[in-house]
Amino acid sequence: MSMRQTEASAWHVVGGWNHVQPGAACRVELPGAEIALWRTEAGAVHAWDNRCPHRGMRLSFGIVKGDRLACRYHGWHYDEGGQCRFIPAHPNLDPPDTLAVAQHATHEQDEAIWVALGAGPTEPPPPLGTDQPGFCRSIPLPFGADTAADVLMRLAGASPVAPRLMQVRPEIGGSNRTVTLAVQPIDETRAAMHVFLDGGPKADARLAAIRWTVGLRWQITSETGAAA
Amino acid sequence: MTDRLDSFTRSQWIVIEDDAGIVRRAPFETLLFSIPIRVANGPDGPRIHRLDTGEALPVLRRYGYVWSALDPAPRPLFEVPEFDEAGRRFTPCGPVGVKTSALRVIENFLDLAHFPFVHPGILGTESETEVIPYRVEIRRDVDEVWAVDCGFFQPKAMAASSAGAQVEYRYRVAQPCSAVLYKTSPGRAGAFDLIGILVRPLHETACEVHAWMLMWDEESSDESLLQFQQEIFLQDRIILENQIPHLLPLSAGMEIPTRADATSIAYRRWLKNHGVIWGTCEGIPEVTA
Ligand code: FES
Ligand SMILES: [Fe+2]
Numbered sequence: 001m002s003m004r005q006t007e008a009s010a011w012h013v014v015g016g017w018n019h020v021q022p023g024a025a026c027r028v029e030l031p032g033a034e035i036a037l038w039r040t041e042a043g044a045v046h047a048w049d050n051r052c053p054h055r056g057m058r059l060s061f062g063i064v065k066g067d068r069l070a071c072r073y074h075g076w077h078y079d080e081g082g083q084c085r086f087i088p089a090h091p092n093l094d095p096p097d098t099l100a101v102a103q104h105a106t107h108e109q110d111e112a113i114w115v116a117l118g119a120g121p122t123e124p125p126p127p128l129g130t131d132q133p134g135f136c137r138s139i140p141l142p143f144g145a146d147t148a149a150d151v152l153m154r155l156a157g158a159s160p161v162a163p164r165l166m167q168v169r170p171e172i173g174g175s176n177r178t179v180t181l182a183v184q185p186i187d188e189t190r191a192a193m194h195v196f197l198d199g200g201p202k203a204d205a206r207l208a209a210i211r212w213t214v215g216l217r218w219q220i221t222s223e224t225g226a227a228a
Numbered sequence: 229m230t231d232r233l234d235s236f237t238r239s240q241w242i243v244i245e246d247d248a249g250i251v252r253r254a255p256f257e258t259l260l261f262s263i264p265i266r267v268a269n270g271p272d273g274p275r276i277h278r279l280d281t282g283e284a285l286p287v288l289r290r291y292g293y294v295w296s297a298l299d300p301a302p303r304p305l306f307e308v309p310e311f312d313e314a315g316r317r318f319t320p321c322g323p324v325g326v327k328t329s330a331l332r333v334i335e336n337f338l339d340l341a342h343f344p345f346v347h348p349g350i351l352g353t354e355s356e357t358e359v360i361p362y363r364v365e366i367r368r369d370v371d372e373v374w375a376v377d378c379g380f381f382q383p384k385a386m387a388a389s390s391a392g393a394q395v396e397y398r399y400r401v402a403q404p405c406s407a408v409l410y411k412t413s414p415g416r417a418g419a420f421d422l423i424g425i426l427v428r429p430l431h432e433t434a435c436e437v438h439a440w441m442l443m444w445d446e447e448s449s450d451e452s453l454l455q456f457q458q459e460i461f462l463q464d465r466i467i468l469e470n471q472i473p474h475l476l477p478l479s480a481g482m483e484i485p486t487r488a489d490a491t492s493i494a495y496r497r498w499l500k501n502h503g504v505i506w507g508t509c510e511g512i513p514e515v516t517a
Contacts, residue, residue: 034472051472053484055335055492058470073467075345075357088357089341089488099484 010116010163011125013182013194016135017111020045025069027060029186033117035104036060040067040080047104047115048082059101110196111135112182126162128180132200136179137213140192142224145185148193152181155219172197173208232432232511233261233298236502240403241288241295241305243426243438246320250274250294259430260285261298261506292320292440293426306372306402310422310442317445321457322438323428328468329507330405330427330435331476331499336464337407337425338399338491340380346463349383353392356381359488366498373401373498375491386421387448387456389414401495404504405429416444423457432507433474437461477509 014028025038027050036050036059050058057073068077077086084099105120110128112135141148152158158166164183169176178198185191197209242260244267254269264279276285276296286302288295291311310316326333341359343352362378378397385395398410405427410420421443428436439457477483478500485493505511
């Protein structure tokens, strides 16, 4: 199996729920793919190839209009299925079915946004904890995903629970709590880590977990010197 | 790398700097198709050398610019007779560095359909987005791509415009990296103002863009003319640096045009017919950057 096929069949956390707000678009990277992640005004999240089929403009620069994404260059409108619905230069033209953006699978669960390239696996992604996990913080990592896993095991004492998912029980806000670390692969030299905390929506503990994450980031930076 | 430099591109005069810029900056080092060059100014005019081989390159002074070429015998430079007519005012503008192919920059310059979205309130408005059919022709005598009878409603077509107007455009691709726009003058009924764009490839996906204006406009200050061009160009630059891939695709299928893109379609075909490789996706399987 090639690397690409392996990645294509896997779910990846690409950020917390608030990484892309309703009516917004942003750019995310996975190995071999650049993705436009956007949310309709009603709240549905979509992951598309980050390239407008017309003249290649990054769709992450697009403007959300209700349940459509309008390209920033010539204003073509795409519906939630990626199908082009309106070409402003030809307002009376019905765009052909062939005018469509390639889509990727998305899933929202545990306050995380998951993306899988292409149609994605048939199984939904695994849970990010056992007791109402919630999103705390994302940090960039200056090395590839495999190295990231090693570093997190060594520095945070995290242990793997699923591919690209690790857990640790640090003391947070006075008691030991389960923290789940989701590693998003990007390329050979970059990855990202998304941190989730068990225990439901308790703001005090979350702030403490964010502080713990920042501390871990500091440790990673000083230990590896890579981000200096 | 220069093994991607095709003979058509290699034989073109390429803009180096405007006359005032030469006086101000020389001697300086820069790039021409990824080759480092040195530009000096002496009593007998500018001299340009390759830094890798030491070879002297041809120099031409025309239209307020200094031009050079890697080929010792470049093709003749295109003619712009309006430069010799009295009455218009010449304003050079630039350079601006852009991280994309020079050919993407030219294609963007030839594009009418983006005005309402990239230059709202200036060159277009979202209430008038339709591109009326226009004619595209290859002028065999001069081997140039022309688009004529292009019309567009513009809220503020030029620095001197006081109100919105239906503007007539003619586009002309004079070289792979040089294009001229003729547009109805707000200052003089029945006359055309000219705006030109000259692009020097630094690398295949990085270039330096010079623009010039030749206009019936005695009112506007140099500063306001420059500011107007600059504002428009910075809006285009955001687009240009975020088009994927940066290299221009010449083969059909990778990007999907419509009738409004007739000029771009003809430009890409013309480049392909001339065997242009530099700055294009030609010869690169599955380009992604
Ligand atoms: S590039 Fe997206 S509409 Fe033209
Ligand atoms: Fe523009």
